[in-house]
Amino acid sequence: MAELKEILVIGGTGAQGMPVVKALAESGRYRVRVLTRSPESSRAQEIAALQNVTLIQGAQDNQQDLHRAFQGVYGAWVNTDGFTLGEKNELYYGFRAYEIARAEGVQHYVWANIEYALKIADWNEKYHCGHMDAKGRIGEFILAQGQEGMKSSLLSTGPYMEMLMDGMFVPKEQPDGSFWWVNPAKAGKIPLISLQDVGVYSLWLFDNPSESAGLNLEVTTDDVSFTDIARIFTEVTGKQGVHKSVSFEQYAPLAEPYPGAFVNWGLGPNAVRDESTMTWRDNFSAWWHYWGDGITRPRDLGLLDRIHPGRIKSLAEWMRRVSYDGRPRSVLKLVEDWNKKYSDKAVTYGQGD
Numbered sequence: 001m002a003e004l005k006e007i008l009v010i011g012g013t014g015a016q017g018m019p020v021v022k023a024l025a026e027s028g029r030y031r032v033r034v035l036t037r038s039p040e041s042s043r044a045q046e047i048a049a050l051q052n053v054t055l056i057q058g059a060q061d062n063q064q065d066l067h068r069a070f071q072g073v074y075g076a077w078v079n080t081d082g083f084t085l086g087e088k089n090e091l092y093y094g095f096r097a098y099e100i101a102r103a104e105g106v107q108h109y110v111w112a113n114i115e116y117a118l119k120i121a122d123w124n125e126k127y128h129c130g131h132m133d134a135k136g137r138i139g140e141f142i143l144a145q146g147q148e149g150m151k152s153s154l155l156s157t158g159p160y161m162e163m164l165m166d167g168m169f170v171p172k173e174q175p176d177g178s179f180w181w182v183n184p185a186k187a188g189k190i191p192l193i194s195l196q197d198v199g200v201y202s203l204w205l206f207d208n209p210s211e212s213a214g215l216n217l218e219v220t221t222d223d224v225s226f227t228d229i230a231r232i233f234t235e236v237t238g239k240q241g242v243h244k245s246v247s248f249e250q251y252a253p254l255a256e257p258y259p260g261a262f263v264n265w266g267l268g269p270n271a272v273r274d275e276s277t278m279t280w281r282d283n284f285s286a287w288w289h290y291w292g293d294g295i296t297r298p299r300d301l302g303l304l305d306r307i308h309p310g311r312i313k314s315l316a317e318w319m320r321r322v323s324y325d326g327r328p329r330s331v332l333k334l335v336e337d338w339n340k341k342y343s344d345k346a347v348t349y350g351q352g353d
């Protein structure tokens with residue numbers, strides 16, 4: 001049997017990276033090396049139990065670890081974590097990861113991108129969202145280096161559909177059995193992506209370098225507003241869904257992980273930060289404005305259908321497949337880790353009282 005090509009996955013224990021590790025490993029065409037700070041974590045152990053997956057201990061924000069991680073692999077799928085690094089460190093290590101991959105002779109680099117909100121919004125600072133813009137800038141830098149020597153592709157995702165279970169989009173169950181989404185969303189349609197399909201798109205990028213080199217693959221499952229989400233929830237579950245739009249100022253105290261949190265809140269309130277570190281409020285005010293004002297560009301659904309004919313095509317289909325019931329479930333490793341460490345200060349995103 002031919003030797004399998006090896007792919008380094010950075011962020012492979014995370015919500016987005018786990019389906020990528022599974023899709024690559026289960027294809028039978030790749031071996032996967034996953035960089036993690038904690039090989040003993042339950043998520044790391046879950047993927048290490050798969051055939052063709054190995055773990056390598058190290059941090060995204062350590063250049064020696066990055067050299068070791070990229071050494072000898074054919075390809076790389078890289079999702080740095082803006083919510084632990086913050087915008088400035090994500091920029092630095094995002095650029096360095098690309099440079100180090102080139103130095104180590106990697107042949108195909110896939111960057112888990114987010115659209116460059118500030119640029120698409122014509123540089124209006126109201127839309128400066130640090131966790132989007134850091135990735136978007138790095139994505140532009142990567143494609144600007146061309147395809148000689150190392151091929152590169154961007155996989156651009158919007159918010160995960162799974163955020164309806166964990167994170168910003170979880171509704172609050174009311175005593176009368178209805179589910180309320182109370183947030184600053186406006187009429188803008190948000191291109192939600194089901195994480196189940198991210199693995200398939202990533203595998204396609206590695207399998208088809210002649211088409212994927214230089215490509216920014218912008219994926220979506222369904223473009224929906226919050227009025228749509230509440231309506232579809234009612235249609236699928238029979239439970240009443242309500243969307244109540246409130247100002248960001250009314251919403252923020254209910255939603256921020258803890259009062260005065262920074263965007264890299266997972267490091268705790270006392271981590272060293274400087275004036276470049278956005279507060280959770282500034283970052284997510286820009287985020288809600290960006291999606292609510294409908295600034296994002298349409299995705300090429302024809303291309304997505306061709307790449308993945310069996311893709312989940314609607315929010316309703318996703319809700320049925322995952323038996324969505326409006327109640328929280330664990331999706332993000334960051335939130336899971338935080339809640340284990342600080343069980344007395346668990347993040348509830350407005351679910352608690």
Ligand SMILES: NC(=O)c1ccc[n+]([C@@H]2O[C@H](COP(=O)([O-])OP(=O)(O)OC[C@H]3O[C@@H](n4cnc5c(N)ncnc54)[C@H](OP(=O)(O)O)[C@@H]3O)[C@@H](O)[C@H]2O)c1
Nearest residue numbers: 011013014015016036037059060081082159160332333334
């Ligand atoms: N939430 C959304 O809707 C959404 C949508 C698109 C993009 N994103 C982006 O996705 C990124 C977060 O990934 P995720 O959603 O998969 O979150 P997650 O479930 O919380 O996972 C975070 C991942 O980052 C890894 N990580 C964090 N700091 C690290 C470090 N210093 N060194 C090595 N690994 C580190 C973790 O690995 P270990 O703990 O094992 O080391 C884990 O694999 C963010 O940049 C976010 O902007 C999120």
